[in-house]
Amino acid sequence: MDLHEAIRRRAMVRSFASDPVDPATVDTLLRAALRAPSAGNTAATSWVVLDGETQTARYWEATTDQAWRATSPRSEGLRRAPVILLAFASAQAYVSRYAEPDKAGPAFAQGPALGVHADAWPVPYWTGDAAFGVMTVLLAAVDAGLGACILGNFRGEEALARALGVPASWRLFCAIALGHPDGDDHRSPSLDRAPPDLGERIHRGRW
Numbered sequence: 001m002d003l004h005e006a007i008r009r010r011a012m013v014r015s016f017a018s019d020p021v022d023p024a025t026v027d028t029l030l031r032a033a034l035r036a037p038s039a040g041n042t043a044a045t046s047w048v049v050l051d052g053e054t055q056t057a058r059y060w061e062a063t064t065d066q067a068w069r070a071t072s073p074r075s076e077g078l079r080r081a082p083v084i085l086l087a088f089a090s091a092q093a094y095v096s097r098y099a100e101p102d103k104a105g106p107a108f109a110q111g112p113a114l115g116v117h118a119d120a121w122p123v124p125y126w127t128g129d130a131a132f133g134v135m136t137v138l139l140a141a142v143d144a145g146l147g148a149c150i151l152g153n154f155r156g157e158e159a160l161a162r163a164l165g166v167p168a169s170w171r172l173f174c175a176i177a178l179g180h181p182d183g184d185d186h187r188s189p190s191l192d193r194a195p196p197d198l199g200e201r202i203h204r205g206r207w
Contacts, residue, residue, distance in 0.1 A: 006142045012188065013147025015077025016179035021146065023051065026083060026178070029140045033087075036132035039125035040103055044093030045133050045173075048086040048164055056084045059175060062160035063151075077184055078149065081177035086160075087134050089126035091118040092169040130173035137176055147181035150174050 030047055038045070050056045060069065060079055069075050097103060099115025113120050134150065141148040153172045160172065 001143045012149045013181045015184035016081040017182040018080045032140045033133035033136045036136045040097045042097040044090040046088045050084040059084045063156035081179040083178040085176040087173040088170045089130040149177045
């Protein structure tokens with residue numbers, strides 16, 4: 001698919017059929033995600049794949065409560081997604097990478113001490129790198145004829161990490177529900193907001 005067509009067609013899908021997704025297709029999406037930019041070639045973003053109802057249930061049990069599962073109009077459609085992809089990043093890996101000679105040498109002496117502590121980073125590159133990978137998956141999903149939806153990291157991260165054996169230095173950035181759309185429109189009401197003019201978002205020469 002043409003890149004611009006994939007960008008135009010990309011949308012959050014919130015209701016899925018339970019049909020499985022070919023594991024080879026999932027692997028293709030994740031290989032694409034690992035080609036996303038990585039600051040310092042740190043390569044400290046990782047993915048956990050939950051495939052099938054038994055595995056995806058671990059995600060829903062850790063990150064949602066019974067009240068949401070019983071009352072949200074989106075719950076059933078989202079929970080039918082046959083695959084959940086979990087995007088993780090390690091801040092400590094980036095701190096360690098930027099303590100290495102090529103990143104902590106004279107060329108970087110005037111900047112913040114990024115190789116000392118995560119708090120020294122004015123912008124956390126690990127978050128950006130995780131986001132680059134997630135966006136790559138969303139576009140690759142369109143190209144593969146699949147639907148996808150970002151699920152924010154709001155609750156249950158520690159319980160989920162324990163259930164999945166995630167090392168302590170890795171943090172969940174977000175989850176992606178992945179599968180075949182079932183055609184049920186659970187569009188976000190946020191889409192009814194009128195977008196600002198391009199001139200309010202693109203500034204040339206100065207703000």
